[in-house]
Amino acid sequence: MIKKEDISFILADDHPMLLKGLHDELTLHNYAIIGQATNGMQALELILKLKPTIAFLDIDMPLLTGFEVVRMAKDKGTSTKFIILSYHKEIDYITKAKALQLNGYLLKEDSFFEIERCIDAVLNGEIYFSSSFDSFAIENASDELKKLKLLTPSEITILKLIAQGNTNTELSETLGVSVRTVEKHRSNIVHKLEIEGGTNAVINWTLKHKDVIVNL
Incomplete structure (x- = not known):
């Protein structure tokens, strides 16, 4: 001891x-x-x-x-x-x-x-x-992390770049993929993380969870 x-x-x-x-x-x-x-x-x-x-x-x-x-x-x-x-x-x-x-x-x-x-x-x-x-709050926090683990490496990269303020066009240029591919990834992210809201929903979510995203 x-x-x-x-x-x-x-x-x-x-x-x-x-x-x-x-x-x-x-x-x-x-x-x-x-x-x-x-x-x-x-x-x-x-x-x-x-x-x-x-x-x-x-x-x-x-x-x-x-x-x-x-x-x-x-x-x-x-x-x-x-x-x-x-x-x-x-x-x-x-x-x-x-x-x-x-x-x-x-x-x-x-x-x-x-x-x-x-x-x-x-x-x-x-x-x-x-x-x-x-205990419910701790369980909910664990659930949030479980959702993040559903993301692919490409989706995590995009999430991190969104958290840095990159637009779809900038994401496209940085990753060397089409804007359409970026939009598809964003759609998958919204679905997997169960993000609700309008056009800026993903941006707002990433800003709110920036400290978590950095550590993915």
Whole structure:
């Protein structure tokens, strides 16, 4: 079993009071805090430099969001485990967390008992979502990811390019296929993802799920 003194933490939140509160609670329970950050860029730098066991990240931070920090740190091959601590309970955020394969997702309203349960689970290789989450929301988030797995590599490429703001003509030129082929792919995407709405439905969907699409 890993001893508390062997577990190192980095904390990142742009709210000083919340950052201090988490720091004080962890310190009181004999956990080692080796770095703190008030923006995403600073958090990323500390994670890559200090290589903590676990990084607690807020989602809505200046410069880089918590999700962006996780993605960029993982791209660098970090072994740090990531726990998001946020107010967001929406399915979109749960889906993003699952797509990024986050180790834990807690709510800022959770007790320290819940935080410790999450830490223990993460250290044991488990994925932990706050017990405050509605199980229906977590299931729905999983369903969204299952739909994305139905897409072909070509459809995923087109989805990523749409998320970058490319038109059908630009997609056609980039991929070296006809506009008609692009339109066919878009139609398949709409069907598989069960996207409802008018002409801009796919664009709106990709913008809403951009953080998920990036990780496909």
